[in-house]
Amino acid sequence: MPELPEVETVRQGLRQLVLNKKIRNVRVLYPKIINGDTDIFIETVEGLTIKEIGRRGKYLIFNFNEGTSLVSHLRMEGKYFVRQTGDEIEKHTHIIFEFTDGKQLRYNDVRKFGRMELVRTDKVNDLKGIKKLGPEPTETDFDLENFTNKLKNKNKMIKPALLDQTLVAGLGNIYADEVLWMSKINPETPARHLEKKEISILRNAIIAELAKAVKAGGTTIRSYTNAFENSGEFQFELNAYGKTGEPCSRCGTLIKKIVVAQRGTHYCPNCQKVE
DNA sequence: TTAGCTGTTCAGCT
DNA sequence: GAGCTGAACAGCTA
Structure with a gap:
C-alpha cells in the first residue's frame, strides 16, 4: 500500500x-x-x-x-x-x-x-x-538545483531513479508513474538526459501530485486503509497507474504497461515519447 | 492447479 | 560507489 x-x-x-x-x-x-x-x-x-x-x-x-x-x-x-x-x-x-x-x-x-x-x-x-532519504517533496525542502545536479550523475533510467528515495523521499510505484505521466517524460529516459525544463516540470509535478494525494487521503489499490479503516480517494484521480489499455485522458492513446527495472510501469506512448 | 502478479527495501554481487 | 537481481511473504487472478 x-x-x-x-x-x-x-x-x-x-x-x-x-x-x-x-x-x-x-x-x-x-x-x-x-x-x-x-x-x-x-x-x-x-x-x-x-x-x-x-x-x-x-x-x-x-x-x-x-x-x-x-x-x-x-x-x-x-x-x-x-x-x-x-x-x-x-x-x-x-x-x-x-x-x-x-x-x-x-x-x-x-x-x-x-x-x-x-x-x-x-x-x-x-x-x-x-x-539515505532525500528531501521531503515540498516546495521548501525539495530544491530544484540540487535535484538537477543529482540527476545529472545518475546512470539509471528516470523511473528507478525516482523510486530509490535518495533524490526525493516518498515516491513509490504508483506516484512515480503518475508524476512521469504528468510531466510527459518517458519512464525509460536516462536520468542524466533530462533537460532543465523537464526537470523543473517534474519537480513541480512531484510536489503537486503528492500534496493532492495527501488531501485525498491516499490511494487505495488493493488493501490500503487508514487508521480509521477508510479507503483513500486518490485512485479516482490516477491517469496512468493501473490504466493499461484505457485511453490516455490527455490524448486518447491507449495506456501501455511495460516492465522497467522489474517494476510494472504504466505510461502513454504518445504523450511520453522516448526522447 | 499452477504460475505469475502485487504498492518496498535491503543484502549481495559485479 | 553505483547499479542490478533476488529475497523476505501471502493472497489474488488468469
Whole structure:
C-alpha cells in the first residue's frame, strides 16, 4: 500500500486515536517484524506514552517519552488498527500494543514485510533507511538545483531513479508513474538526459501530485486503509497507474504497461515519447 | 492447479 | 560507489 500520502494519512489518523496513551503491555505474535531483540523491545516499550507521531518519507515515527522512538515501515501491506482489549484478534495481526485505557493499537501485515525498530529519539536520523532519504517533496525542502545536479550523475533510467528515495523521499510505484505521466517524460529516459525544463516540470509535478494525494487521503489499490479503516480517494484521480489499455485522458492513446527495472510501469506512448 | 502478479527495501554481487 | 537481481511473504487472478 503505502507511499508517502498513505503513510501521512495513517499518521494523521493515529494522532487522533492514540496520542498521549500509555502502553500497559506489548504482545509480539510474529517477532521478525521487529528489528533487534524482541524481549528488549517489549521491556522498553511497556510503560511508555506516545507523545507525538511523525513521518519521514514512508517511515512512521512514534515518539515516546523518555527519549525513545519507534520507527515503523509498512512496506507493502502494513496497517495499524485500534481495537478494544478482548476484541477478536484478526488474521495477520503481528504486534499488539495495549494501552492503560483498554484500547489496543494493532499492527497487521498480510505479507509480513513491514519492519519496526526502537531507537533513541535523537538517533532516528542515523537509521540506515532514514539516513539515505532525500528531501521531503515540498516546495521548501525539495530544491530544484540540487535535484538537477543529482540527476545529472545518475546512470539509471528516470523511473528507478525516482523510486530509490535518495533524490526525493516518498515516491513509490504508483506516484512515480503518475508524476512521469504528468510531466510527459518517458519512464525509460536516462536520468542524466533530462533537460532543465523537464526537470523543473517534474519537480513541480512531484510536489503537486503528492500534496493532492495527501488531501485525498491516499490511494487505495488493493488493501490500503487508514487508521480509521477508510479507503483513500486518490485512485479516482490516477491517469496512468493501473490504466493499461484505457485511453490516455490527455490524448486518447491507449495506456501501455511495460516492465522497467522489474517494476510494472504504466505510461502513454504518445504523450511520453522516448526522447 | 499452477504460475505469475502485487504498492518496498535491503543484502549481495559485479 | 553505483547499479542490478533476488529475497523476505501471502493472497489474488488468469
